[in-house]
Amino acid sequence: MIENGFHQPVLVDKVIEFLNLETGKVYMDATVGGGGHAGAILSECGPFGEVICIDRDPHAIEAARKWLTRFPESRYQLIQRNFSHLTEVLSELQTPRVDGVLFDLGVSSFQINEAERGFSFDNDGAPLDMRMSPSIEVTARDLVNDSGTSELAHIFRKYGEENHSYKIARAIEQARKTRPIETSGDLIKVIERVTSGTDIVKTKARIFQALRIQVNNELDALKVALKQAVDCLNPGGRIVVISYHSLEDRIVKNFFRDMERGCTCPPDFPYCVCNGTQKLSILTRKLVRPAAKEIKQNSRSRSAKLRAAKRI
Ligand SMILES: C[S@@+](CC[C@H](N)C(=O)[O-])C[C@H]1O[C@@H](n2cnc3c(N)ncnc32)[C@H](O)[C@@H]1O
Structure with missing residues (x-):
């Protein structure tokens, strides 16, 4: 377990597994917090893997900066921004596509404390x-x-x-x-x-x-960011979302379902008018929850629900 004294990352092994990390690829941590997950991704994605880290909280960005100093600066970027501007951030960095995006929603222990x-x-x-x-x-x-x-x-x-x-x-x-x-x-x-x-x-x-x-304005930002995340993924790239309450999880579940089904027309429409095509394949048919051992070590993880999908 990787700890940084700021925030103990939740379901970190599952995040690593579902992101399917490979060296030389670029990942985005859209909620870097204290850098717990970002540090784990940098450790596991080989010497040439990179992580673009976003958080809207300047205190989180500073905490992540301290925690990530053990990695070469060339391997990560820290950007203070709302994740609803994810496409804009990537265009500023001239990195149109990434190979995985992580959202670990809500507030960190540090913010709560x-x-x-x-x-x-x-x-x-x-x-x-x-x-x-x-x-x-x-x-x-x-x-x-x-x-x-x-x-x-x-x-x-x-x-x-x-x-x-x-x-x-x-x-x-x-x-x-x-x-x-x-x-x-x-x-x-x-x-x-x-x-x-x-x-x-x-x-x-x-x-x-x-x-x-x-x-x-958390839920609107999430809806906007999920769409942008899917559009910036390379084929085969992964999207992983950890949510902590049913309102967030419902948005993620419905979004993944719509992106897998392709068509987003209301069910009572006689035929498709949206011309949508399948963009995601869901990897977590069953919700992923922390094991009892993790919940015992980190009580904040008890409400965590992880969903993951792959870009078609
Ligand atoms: C649960 S914490 C993430 C902890 C992090 N995964 C770690 O391991 O340290 C959630 C973080 O998301 C950030 N956040 C929440 N909504 C955001 C948004 N719309 N845009 C950017 N950051 C956001 C919060 O400021 C907070 O730092």
Whole structure:
């Protein structure tokens, strides 16, 4: 197991297996984080393999830079960018095609542990920020204090799949009449006021997840990036995606299915109008999950789901 003190990479052996690494080929790690997976890829793809590393978080780029110094600089590039601009990055590097793309979605342990980023509901006094990149203008604090009740309820339902969405949104609206909701602790107190029972930890997690997804526009970026990743793969190249919740996994599953089927017309269309052709062949008929041993060593891996496919 490769560890870098920043983030322990999840399902690293499976990532290496499904990327089918070969020397002299170029890979992309679209979510480099602390460089755990990128380091493993560089170790395994021979002396002439290269990795293009992207992350939208400048702190992650710096951490990856430190972790990857043990490899020759000529073998990797570190680029701070949203992965929804993947094609643009490749065109800037004059590398139109790659042989594998990895997405390890969500936030890293490092981001969660940095209290001032506000990703965790365990850091009581942390400001409600949740931005993965400083260029994002609207923070979780802004959303919670400035959105209408229906808008907040919609975010909690859509991105948290939370049953008590409206009740929590209304409680937020009441609470902020007295004073703004500034910290994770302030928000947690409001949630606790209107929900109870054994599910309360899950409710808190769902509300924080929903705000994080909205702040970072995570699902739209993923949809855009998956298309770009497939289009930049050489024939035989691999796409590997690790997701951590059902909303992400559903997008990946449906996307792979559509790219394998070719036609993306709605099922009730009498004949094909999209003229789509098969672009992917799915390699993971069954979801790949971490073994019990990995989950014991790294509790963050417990919700990981890996899917992989090959470019036709
Ligand atoms: C789970 S961590 C990746 C950890 C990494 N695989 C490692 O081994 O250290 C996810 C990373 O993806 C980045 N990220 C999430 N959404 C992104 C996006 N749309 N564009 C670029 N990076 C993104 C986050 O900033 C975070 O650093």
